[in-house]
Amino acid sequence: MEIESVAKYPKSEVAGMGAIATETGVSFRVWAPNAQKVFVMGDFNDWDRSTIPLVQEQNGYWSVEVPDATTGQQYKYVLKTKAGQLIKNDPYARELTNSIGNSIIHNPAFDWEDEDFRIPDWNEMVIYELHVGTFNVKEKGKPGDFYGVIERLDYLKALGVNAIEIMPVAEFPGGHSWGYNPAHPFAVESEYGGPTGLKALVKAAHAAGIAVILDVVYNHFGPTDMDLWQFDGWQENGMGGIYFYNDWRAKTPWGDTRPDYGRAEVRQYIRDNALMWLEDYHIDGLRMDMVPYIRNVNADENPANDLKDGSSLIQWINSEIHNRFPGRFTVAEDLHCLDFITAPVEHGGLGYSSQWDGGFVHPIRKAIIDMHDEGRDMNAVAESIVHRYNNDAFQRVIYTESHDEVANGQARVVQEIAGQDDVNTWYAKKRATLGVALMMTAPGIPMLFQGQTILANRWFDDQDPLDWNRFSEFKGITKLHRDLIHLRLNKRGYTRGLSGQHVQILNVDNDRKLIAFHRWKDGGAGDTTVVVMNFSHQAIDNYSLTFPEEGVWKIRFNSDWEGYDSDFENYFSFDTEAVGHRENTLFVATVAIGPYSTIIYSKE
Template identity: 55%
Template sequence: MGATLYTHPSGTGTSFRVWAPNASQVYVSGLFNGWYGTSAPLASEGNGNWSLDVRNLGHGAHYRYVLDTVNGQEWKNDPRAKDITNSIGDSIVHDPSLFPWSGSFSTPNWNEMVIYEMHIGTFYDNPGSAVGTFDRAIQKLDYLADLGINVIELMPICEFPGDYSWGYNYAHPFTVESSYGGVWGLKNFIQEAHDRGIAVLIDVLYNHWGPNDLDMWRFDGWGLSTYGGIYFYNDWRAVTAWGDTRPDYGRGEVRQYIRDNALYWLEECRADGLRWDSTVNIRTQNNGFGGDLPDGWSLMQWVNNEIDWFQGWKISIAEDLWSNEWITKDTGVGGAGFDSQWDSDFVHPVRNEIVIPDDNNRNMYALRDAIYHYYNGDAFQRVIYTESHDEVANGRSRVPEEIWPGNAGSWYSKKRSTLGGVLVMTSPGIPMIFQGQELLEDEYFRDDDPLDWNKLNLYGGIHDMYRDLIRLRRNWYNNTRGLKGQGVNVHHVNNNDKVIAFHRWDQGGGGDDVIVVVNLRDRSYNSYNLGFPHGGTWRVRFNSDWNGYDSSFGNHPSWDVQANSGTKDGMPYNGNLSIGPYTAVILSQ
């Protein structure tokens, strides 16, 4: 389907094939025939598909379909176009063999991933200039590699109206936003990321499309009432918060379209995984409050099975936010088959407890439950974070800004927001940060407001703290392997003094067992007694109160701990720790 280049003994050209079951005739038009609408008719295959081979037509040719419909003659872009001039422009024939891929790349294991959510349009750009591009973002890949990031999750990059958008209104699901650099820009970005050991995930939109500049809308002229025709439901099931454009998951051709789209990003574009936006609006009609859509559930199962079969080493992540363990259960037992899902049972309690201004009102048991939360007994079936594009917009701000509105650079904001970062990097799950979080970015997310990279100089120490945390999370120094493991035991919860401690491990033993201690009260403790799983010396690997992270930090001396025999917190050994106010300490042997 779409425009496919061919080579025959008789010559080369482009084969056009399109689904338009209600059109009485379909033509293809372009520069090759002077944009004469009816000189190149496609032949009906008798099953709703139309096809034509055009000789001597190759890469870069502009074209559109012309359809004879009940509403008259209509010009439409190819729903499967791989390249386009802009959202209301022309489709472009694309030859994927021309991109010079090089080298090989292995997607990180789930337990090794550290994700950086990125919006290409605002990641690296100058205020008042044109929108950010893939080429501009490439200039910061070395920075991200040094930070320790090994996975970039791109917010939607498909063609949308205009140049500025979050991306969740895309009109052409197989094309890449032209203002970002198009499909060539995307492939180059992925190649450059892979060259630096960084995987790339793509945020895909299957709960709705458009609603503007949507050539698929009544593509062949047909549609019931006010609904959108062959690609969409034509009844109450079409209705979403973003327009009446929910795809018809029960129609074979639409299911195939979505399946092919998912595999396109993974196969031809060599992305390393997908993040599915709002899967609750694929499986239900109204964000979880309306009727179930069984066809949507079976679609997710089928596409995930196809990904597992053809690209099984790549990850499929759901944003469902209903704490539904069936999202990440295997399809063989009735689950949707996702590998992981964004975890609302982590982000909301953690943000709440670090934002609350009064220490006495913090609920350390809520933090305990957030740390413990698993899906199906697997720590890495959840993605954990304190900031994402949704959590720092839609009436909410960045965590430092929420801690002290108008004073995000305050001591309190720096201390407590970074405790959220500690919990993200040390709790069980796949950790994720949002672009600029490591710079103490304070602005709520907008598609026309780029990151302020001057903050890297202003808050370079905060950046260094995130770098150190990420390196510990990835066990760069071979002494914190437990942070990549399944094991967790929240063995100490002191709701009066606002201290929580937990043990992380993979196989256990030296270089593996990790103890994380978090003090969420504005006071220090000089001899705080805690349980430890083993005796001997526990080395301080990280102290968030170090004044190298910020000159206003107190540099409270958190010395190595000697654990001696004596039961404490259900553990056989105990030791005394010194810890500063609003501080986290990470120890291992």
């Protein structure tokens, strides 16, 4: 017969959840409102299940301070419940041996070396999305880790990227995953390098001038390897218990594991998680996955399915971040193209800094992937260029590839165009780079997906490492991306307009498949910029085009340059002079542009 001891240690006087190291031991606190008794066991008591009981506090919380415990030791909770004895990992565990292993008392100490990093202004941000497990794999059969990413930061810095967006790193089942199945939301994936590895990556990225944005998942948890499931034995309808809805609201496309956004303790749990990444890991921003499933059960616009508690939770988190961490960046994956997603909380919005823009990626991918020129709708392209939220161009993230766009039945742009594994075709390279050029010159925050700059030719798979040998084969394509990014960031001093709010469509020719637009920030020399794009397989010569100012306009970029790829035709384009009448401010110049090409003009 098991003998349970009386309280051996006092309840904790330390604020905070989980295992927190103190000067006199370790504080443990857990929320288990339906447990009859709670114990903690671990390396510090030879894993005895009954010698260290937690003291019951108010509102279902239990705590104890254990003087014999220390950082690095493993532990678990033992819960006596009506459903029987349950052995559970700490919901707030910062570190685990693995997703089905033990919690570890985390040592938060890390030498940040007086780091003083500031995220780029949003109008100057260029994002590169990556997946830690496949980005730079060092050992066949094993996932990559944070240290492998660090090895490639010099490449990203040379490219001009100043922000990386990392797919989710919360502890998930096994070693290979996209990361959108977080089993332990507060723990960092052990096979990626754990908490220390993530901190090392952030520190190295900041030293290279690169911000770190982290993808987080709050629309569901798991659905497997979750100690959160029926955590303290209570449940209704055979569902998830205290951390989850236990009715029709639990249902998501990924399992019946939607958190209960209306329960105060669950709201606190998710809020604490969001702020942890910024406070403890110095993360510069959060991208929240599939926000529609937080604000609505079915991610539709039916008010009967709205989750008002989910929306208010988002507002709370974004308000906390903006108030406590000014300048940090929050971005929503919503794709419903709604202003209120990025409208301020005080105006009834959700308060995100920006949102992934479905109004850009879908029409632009269609325009560049379509096999036939006549299928390219230049009016739709024009609409995607001028689209914005709340009259702010940088409340949208624009891209042609992301982890979603190159998987789930879709492929890389070059593969969609080529229709085969060998993407080294003229059509694929020309139209893929046409899309990138538009992304880098249209108003918005541009985002690349890993491998896009080296013409990666396979859809995204969490067990298919990025092939860095392609860098040698496609150095010219990398250079094209680099040149566009440098122009986007005005590194050469004559395209400041590409980082400005303003855009004006100068010409839309749906017959010739040509579009031209004017970008500017403040206007004037070194600022005013004109982008001309040919979405046709035929070169266009002697084309009369309206320019915003008179005078000589110099070519700053021509995507048809053979230096980018030996298959490119180096079509003869030239500096041009706009002439006309000042009284009607109509200035006309003649341009020539190669097939599926982009030319960027500016004045000195």
